[in-house]
Amino acid sequence: MSSELRENELTTLKVIAETLNQSNDLHAMLSVVLDRLLEITGLSAGWIFLSESKGEYVCSADSGLPPALAIEEKKPMREGVCWCIEKFWSGRLTSAVNIMECKRLEDSITLKRGDTKGITHHATVPLKAGEETFGLLNVAAPGKTKFTEEELALLSSVAFQIGTAIKRMKLYEAQQHRAEEFARLDVASRELKKLNDIETFPEQAAHKIKDIFGFTFAELYIKTTGVLTDSPQLIPEVAEEHISSILTEAEKRKEVIFTEDAHRKVAAIPLLSGEETAGFLLAGMDRSCKIPGEIFSALAGHLTLAMENAKLHKMRQEISVMEERNRLARDLHDSVTQTLFSLSLTAKGAKNIYKHEQGIKETFEDLQQMAQTALTEMRSLILQLKPPGLEDGVITALKKYGSNLGMQVHAHVEGVAPIPEKVEEALWRIGQEALNNTCKHGDTSDVFADLKLTKENVRLIVKDNGRGFNSEKTYRSAGLTGMIERAEELQGTVKINSGPGRGTEIIADFPVNGGI
Numbered sequence: 201m202s203s204e205l206r207e208n209e210l211t212t213l214k215v216i217a218e219t220l221n222q223s224n225d226l227h228a229m230l231s232v233v234l235d236r237l238l239e240i241t242g243l244s245a246g247w248i249f250l251s252e253s254k255g256e257y258v259c260s261a262d263s264g265l266p267p268a269l270a271i272e273e274k275k276p277m278r279e280g281v282c283w284c285i286e287k288f289w290s291g292r293l294t295s296a297v298n299i300m301e302c303k304r305l306e307d308s309i310t311l312k313r314g315d316t317k318g319i320t321h322h323a324t325v326p327l328k329a330g331e332e333t334f335g336l337l338n339v340a341a342p343g344k345t346k347f348t349e350e351e352l353a354l355l356s357s358v359a360f361q362i363g364t365a366i367k368r369m370k371l372y373e374a375q376q377h378r379a380e381e382f383a384r385l386d387v388a389s390r391e392l393k394k395l396n397d398i399e400t401f402p403e404q405a406a407h408k409i410k411d412i413f414g415f416t417f418a419e420l421y422i423k424t425t426g427v428l429t430d431s432p433q434l435i436p437e438v439a440e441e442h443i444s445s446i447l448t449e450a451e452k453r454k455e456v457i458f459t460e461d462a463h464r465k466v467a468a469i470p471l472l473s474g475e476e477t478a479g480f481l482l483a484g485m486d487r488s489c490k491i492p493g494e495i496f497s498a499l500a501g502h503l504t505l506a507m508e509n510a511k512l513h514k515m516r517q518e519i520s521v522m523e524e525r526n527r528l529a530r531d532l533h534d535s536v537t538q539t540l541f542s543l544s545l546t547a548k549g550a551k552n553i554y555k556h557e558q559g560i561k562e563t564f565e566d567l568q569q570m571a572q573t574a575l576t577e578m579r580s581l582i583l584q585l586k587p588p589g590l591e592d593g594v595i596t597a598l599k600k601y602g603s604n605l606g607m608q609v610h611a612h613v614e615g616v617a618p619i620p621e622k623v624e625e626a627l628w629r630i631g632q633e634a635l636n637n638t639c640k641h642g643d644t645s646d647v648f649a650d651l652k653l654t655k656e657n658v659r660l661i662v663k664d665n666g667r668g669f670n671s672e673k674t675y676r677s678a679g680l681t682g683m684i685e686r687a688e689e690l691q692g693t694v695k696i697n698s699g700p701g702r703g704t705e706i707i708a709d710f711p712v713n714g715g716i
Contacts, residue, residue, distance in 0.1 A: 216358050226369045230261035230362070237358060238263055241351075243341045245319055247277060248327070248362075250335035254289045260335070266317040268308035276304050276313065284324045288336055296325040296352040296359070302340070318342030325355045329363040337362065381413075381495045388412045388499060392506035396513040405503060409481065413491070416464060416484040421447065422507070423479045443482065451477045456496045460487055469496050471504040478504055594624050594660070595651050598631045605639045608646050615653035623710045626690055627651075627660045630683045634662035634706045637679060642666025642704065658710050665703040671696050683708070 216233060234246050245264035251257040259277040269276050282303040287293040300323070305316050322340035326333055337359050347355075391408045395401050402420040410418035450457040450468040454477070457468045469481040481503060485491070595611045602609035619627070631649065638647055644666035652659045680696060683706070687694045692710035 216361055226366065226373075227260050229365065229369070231263070233362060234261045234263045238339070241339070241354070243339045243344075244317070245322075245341070246337070246339040248335060248337050249285060249288075250327075250366075251285070251288065252334075257285055257335070266305075266319055267314040268316045269304060271308075271313050276308060280304070280307070284336055284338065288326060288333070293324065293326055293336070296323065296356045298323065298347050298352060300324050302338075319344075321345050323347045323352065323355060325352075325359040327359050327363040327366060329360070329367040332363075332367060334363055334366045377490065378492055378495075381491055384412050385495055385498055385502070389502045389506075392502055393509070395506060396510055398507070398510040398514050401507060401510045405506065406481075409483070409499070409503075413483070414485075416486070417482075418484070419482040420503070421480045421482065423477060447480050447482070450480060456493060456500075463487070465489070467496060469500045471500050471507070473504055473508070478507065594619070594627045594631065595649060597628055598635065598649055598662075601632060602635050602647060605635060606645060607635065607639060609635070610646065610648045612648075612650045613653070614651070617653040617655055617658070617712065619653070619658055620712065622690055623658060623692070623712065626686050626692065626710065627658070627708060629686060630694065630706065630708045631660060631662055633679050633683055634704075638662075638664045638666060638704065641669065644703075654712075656712055658712060660708045661705065663703065663705040668698045668700050668702045668704050670700060671698040671704075 216236060230248050234248060238244065238246050245266065247262040247265065248260050249257050250260045259274065262274065262277065265274065265277070284293065284297075284300055300321060302320065302322050305320060308314065308316060319340045319342055321344065322338045325337045327335045327337055337355065339355065388409060391412070392405060395404050395408075397404075402422055406418040406420040409415065409420075446457050446459055446466065446468040450470045454470055454472060456470075459466050459468075464484055465487050467481075467483045467485070469483065470477050471479040471481065481500065595613055599609045599611055635647060638644065642664050644664050646664065648661075648663045650659075650661040650663075652661075683694045683696075687708055687710065690710055692708065695707040695709075696704070697707070698704040
């Protein structure tokens with residue numbers, strides 16, 4: 201190689217290197233580099249194809265295209281497959297190729313698309329950096345059907361510089377994208393911390409995550425005692441059996457599982473609490489979405505923590521309610537109950553003083569009876585605020601409550617299974633109302649309470665052999681309506697069987713996981 205050629209080559213490489221370092225915008229950089237390359241080498245046309253995967257390519261930069269290739273907003277450069285692209289995809293194009301007939305130009309001549317400016321061939325050089333390939337550099341000139349070894353060596357050096365710059369820019373873009381995703385993760389974390397209602401947590405959390413990350417859909421599944429409780433949203437575009445399949449795989453592998461089709465991909469993200477899976481986030485996104493896996497893992501951690509915080513918030517609220525009930529029960533016992541008791545004693549004493557005055561005596565007897573009745577009802581209210589023995593089970597609590605009402609509760613329990621707190625409280629309140637009704641209207645002191653437990657269901661039957669009533673007419677009284685509404689809140693049912701002279705039977709059924 202002559203010193204003049206060597207000097208020209210070094211000048212070209214120096215100019216190209218300076219150009220490559222002036223921008224972090226890939227497409228703008230490629231256009232400028234291509235213009236400078238043609239200017240320095242004296243070639244008239246060039247174009248760069250970038251291809252990240254087989255079957256897909258884009259003409260990222262071009263310069264000096266003949267009219268036949270520039271027609272219709274460069275349509276011939278955007279559509280179809282040519283020989284150089286096919287060889288690149290097949291792995292046969294690994295170094296600079298001296299001369300290659302251009303299929304795009306041949307098609308343009310055949311279809312009479314316009315003037316080719318005498319260009320029929322081009323040199324093709326793969327853009328590489330180490331083992332990575334990014335696309336092709338094509339250059340041409342009118343009537344040029346051969347490139348010298350020196351020219352190909354120069355084009356290879358330029359292509360290597362371009363490939364290295366592309367890799368640098370892609371790494372920069374990846375870091376920028378990663379920083380943006382972590383910024384979204386920070387926003388999501390702060391928003392999730394605001395969600396304190398565990399009942400609405402799945403729906404609200406899924407909605408916020410969908411908006412923040414730009415997912416096509418997001419669905420949060422909470423796993424409760426082996427059962428998945430989804431948020432109120434629906435995903436009609438994803439088949440139920442497909443959802444079940446990927447959730448099962450995500451739980452088995454304890455990691456994010458991706459599945460995709462021609463239009464989108466779906467991520468199933470397990471929410472891990474220790475070694476257990478507390479739930480799943482199901483997120484849909486475009487196939488082009490490139491959220492790093494570490495973002496999904498971190499998001500799952502934030503979701504699990506926010507969900508646990510929402511559960512603890514609810515527990516704190518329930519404890520506060522219970523503490524307030526206990527305080528109110530103590531206050532009622534220390535004030536109103538003692539006052540009623542004193543009133544009853546005073547009335548009894550006054551009755552003895554005026555026992556020979558029939559009218560006054562009867563008045564004090566009535567007063568004593570009313571005070572005693574009010575005292576009994578107040579004690580009943582205190583027991584409702586602070587149920588005795590509920591910590592030992594609902595049947596034990598009902599027996600003690602019945603005893604305080606002067607009733608005998610004959611209890612029977614069948615089966616062993618944990619009862620969720622909400623269901624147990626509902627059973628207690630329904631049983632209370634049933635005992636109260638028997639005490640006030642049943643004209644009997646014997647009540648039968650049966651509790652049957654299975655893994656799926658819990659049933660409480662409270663039955664008496666008292667006077668009974670016409671359940672068709674009394675079915676919507678306040679007390680009975682309250683029983684029904686309390687059960688419906690937890691997806692349960694209450695059935696009331698009664699009739700004059702036939703006693704009364706209350707049957708309460710709850711699914712163990714209903715509404716929990």
